[in-house]
Amino acid sequence: MHFAVVLAFCLSLISRSLQASLPSFTDVLSSQTNLSSFSDVLNKTYPDLLTRIETSTSPITILAPSNAAFAKTIYYSIIGPAFSNNDVGAIKAILDYHVVEGNHPSTSLLPTFQYFPTWLTNTTFTNVTDGQRVGGVMQSGKEMFWVSGQSNRSPGIVMDIAFQGGTVHIIDSLLIPPSSFPATAELFSTAAEPYQLTSFLGATYLSSNGTVSPIAALLNETSDITIFAPNNVAMESVASSLTSLSLSNGSSSFSDLLNYHIILKGGPLYSTSFPTNSTTLELETLNGTPITISFSSNSFFVNSARILTSDLLLANGVMHVLDNVLSPGSTGEKPNPSLATQVPVLSTGAPGGFNVSQAPFTSSLPNAVITGVTASPTGGSYGGGGTATTTGAASTGTGVPKKNGGVRTAALNVAWLIIALVIIYFIV
Numbered sequence: 552m553h554f555a556v557v558l559a560f561c562l563s564l565i566s567r568s569l570q571a572s573l574p575s576f577t578d579v580l581s582s583q584t585n586l587s588s589f590s591d592v593l594n595k596t597y598p599d600l601l602t603r604i605e606t607s608t609s610p611i612t613i614l615a616p617s618n619a620a621f622a623k624t625i626y627y628s629i630i631g632p633a634f635s636n637n638d639v640g641a642i643k644a645i646l647d648y649h650v651v652e653g654n655h656p657s658t659s660l661l662p663t664f665q666y667f668p669t670w671l672t673n674t675t676f677t678n679v680t681d682g683q684r685v686g687g688v689m690q691s692g693k694e695m696f697w698v699s700g701q702s703n704r705s706p707g708i709v710m711d712i713a714f715q716g717g718t719v720h721i722i723d724s725l726l727i728p729p730s731s732f733p734a735t736a737e738l739f740s741t742a743a744e745p746y747q748l749t750s751f752l753g754a755t756y757l758s759s760n761g762t763v764s765p766i767a768a769l770l771n772e773t774s775d776i777t778i779f780a781p782n783n784v785a786m787e788s789v790a791s792s793l794t795s796l797s798l799s800n801g802s803s804s805f806s807d808l809l810n811y812h813i814i815l816k817g818g819p820l821y822s823t824s825f826p827t828n829s830t831t832l833e834l835e836t837l838n839g840t841p842i843t844i845s846f847s848s849n850s851f852f853v854n855s856a857r858i859l860t861s862d863l864l865l866a867n868g869v870m871h872v873l874d875n876v877l878s879p880g881s882t883g884e885k886p887n888p889s890l891a892t893q894v895p896v897l898s899t900g901a902p903g904g905f906n907v908s909q910a911p912f913t914s915s916l917p918n919a920v921i922t923g924v925t926a927s928p929t930g931g932s933y934g935g936g937g938t939a940t941t942t943g944a945a946s947t948g949t950g951v952p953k954k955n956g957g958v959r960t961a962a963l964n965v966a967w968l969i970i971a972l973v974i975i976y977f978i979v
């Protein structure tokens with residue numbers, strides 16, 4: 552009886568002492584020399600955010616950009632202009648994006664991406680319920696990456712600095728808040744032509760009377776959207792079938808086909824909600840007809856189309872790139888995973904009709920000249936290189952991140968408390 556009471560008391564002491572033995576977030580900022588820029592910007596311009604982090608009652612993970620990360624902001628779209636124009640609101644949104652809900656030490660990350668909500672909720676920048684997501688992964692059991700907008704990958708260079716509110720990981724480039732569907736699709740202009748998304752993007756602007764199609768506005772302004780976007784080679788191979796569809800409203804029309812690529816309910820649907828075994832998942836599209844998601848040979852399929860690149864984060868949801876155009880008239884098609892490219896479900900027209908230089912609908916783009924992005928100095932992290940569905944693309948080549956944190960102090964405290972517990976037990 553006595554022992555139980557003493558044990559409970561001591562356990563509560565241990566847990567409190569462990570908590571108290573951990574540094575505060577401000578302690579971490581001042582003890583890590585590579586965080587002086589982050590510390591400065593929070594302290595000088597965003598003291599409210601600093602206070603919110605310090606007083607958070609729910610566990611959080613801070614992806615703390617290193618000094619080197621702040622030094623190279625100029626090379627990145629969105630964050631470059633925000634910092635060079637000293638746009639206080641945009642920088643606030645960028646910093647909010649670096650606070651992840653929940654405690655995510657390296658040991659909790661998986662070899663496949665998980666998508667965690669962040670504190671980026673300002674609807675000027677994002678329109679995703681529960682906060683914009685950031686993807687986290689541990690590759691080869693030791694390389695930590697965080698993926699943000701524009702497929703930008705930020706490596707973790709110092710992992711697992713425990714603090715009172717959760718965990719800090721130091722990352723070597725800033726996270727980029729995801730952009731709109733058009734801006735994200737245009738980034739694929741840096742991919743080889745057949746893999747660009749300009750044809751599907753152009754198709755969303757197509758209208759019968761010269762005004763902006765309601766679909767373009769819908770993709771831009773609806774929260775929690777999931778878009779399955781066929782790439783140019785997919786659009787081109789069935790170009791004649793697509794251009795022969797009626798532009799007027801109604802079933803079997805062009806808008807009917809586009810809507811079959813859009814999910815509004817229950818999203819955004821990241822690949823983490825797709826099956827990874829022999830079960831299938833039916834999702835209701837905007838067109839009303841369901842699509843079927845399945846998994847085979849390490850790839851996700853939508854009906855018979857393979858997902859080539861999954862989980863491109865959008866300001867208002869997520870996009871997955873397909874190797875084929877879906878058709879609401881062919882819902883029962885099954886994939887053949889042994890084929891590198893799935894057989895189109897729409898007619899490809901005359902034999903040899905595929906012509907790589909004839910992407911349909913690109914002339915419907917409001918700005919026919921697609922703007923590229925400034926490449927990062929380390930290169931290679933943007934756009935449509937084709938992130939494998941489940942394994943993630945190759946790392947951008949940084950060393951193995953370091954383990955860190957107040958583990959030693961905490962262990963010492965536990966040792967002292969155990970000694971105290973033994974002494975108290977004998978006294979009682």
Ligand SMILES: *[C@@H]1O[C@H](CO)[C@@H](O)[C@H](O)[C@H]1NC(C)=O
Nearest residue numbers: 577578580581590591594595
């Ligand atoms: C934050 O700024 C205040 C003055 O505004 C200063 O007293 C304090 O030391 C600074 N803290 C850090 C961590 O830089």
Ligand SMILES: *[C@@H]1O[C@H](CO)[C@@H](O)[C@H](O)[C@H]1NC(C)=O
Nearest residue numbers: 584585617618619620709723
């Ligand atoms: C600071 O960051 C640089 C790279 O940005 C790295 O080479 C260096 O080892 C880091 N220093 C510490 C103390 O982590």
Ligand SMILES: *[C@@H]1O[C@H](CO)[C@@H](O)[C@H](O)[C@H]1NC(C)=O
Nearest residue numbers: 639640641644673674675676
């Ligand atoms: C959202 O961002 C805009 C633009 O920077 C800013 O004016 C507004 O105050 C922000 N809203 C909130 C709730 O922070």
Ligand SMILES: *[C@@H]1O[C@H](CO)[C@@H](O)[C@H](O)[C@H]1NC(C)=O
Nearest residue numbers: 758759760761762764765800
């Ligand atoms: C153009 O067509 C769209 C539907 O495609 C319709 O919503 C819009 O009102 C039309 N505009 C004009 C000026 O007719």
Ligand SMILES: *[C@@H]1O[C@H](CO)[C@@H](O)[C@H](O)[C@H]1NC(C)=O
Nearest residue numbers: 731733763767768769771772
């Ligand atoms: C998409 O939204 C942005 C920002 O609100 C706006 O500038 C742009 O014109 C919109 N595009 C369409 C097609 O609605």
Ligand SMILES: *[C@@H]1O[C@H](CO)[C@@H](O)[C@H](O)[C@H]1NC(C)=O
Nearest residue numbers: 674675678771772773774775
């Ligand atoms: C965010 O999404 C909601 C619901 O779809 C929509 O009503 C609203 O206009 C969107 N906000 C912005 C800024 O696009």
Ligand SMILES: *[C@@H]1O[C@H](CO)[C@@H](O)[C@H](O)[C@H]1NC(C)=O
Nearest residue numbers: 764765766799800801806807
């Ligand atoms: C088709 O008509 C429906 C209402 O009947 C309307 O909500 C939708 O925006 C229209 N779509 C197009 C592409 O005109």
Ligand SMILES: *[C@@H]1O[C@H](CO)[C@@H](O)[C@H](O)[C@H]1NC(C)=O
Nearest residue numbers: 824825826827828829830831
């Ligand atoms: C497939 O995976 C789901 C989710 O993990 C699980 O609930 C289900 O039982 C699995 N089904 C089979 C047939 O293994």
Ligand SMILES: *[C@@H]1O[C@H](CO)[C@@H](O)[C@H](O)[C@H]1NC(C)=O
Nearest residue numbers: 903904905906907908909910
């Ligand atoms: C492909 O399209 C281009 C541009 O329209 C045209 O010049 C070329 O002759 C076509 N090639 C074939 C093999 O049809």
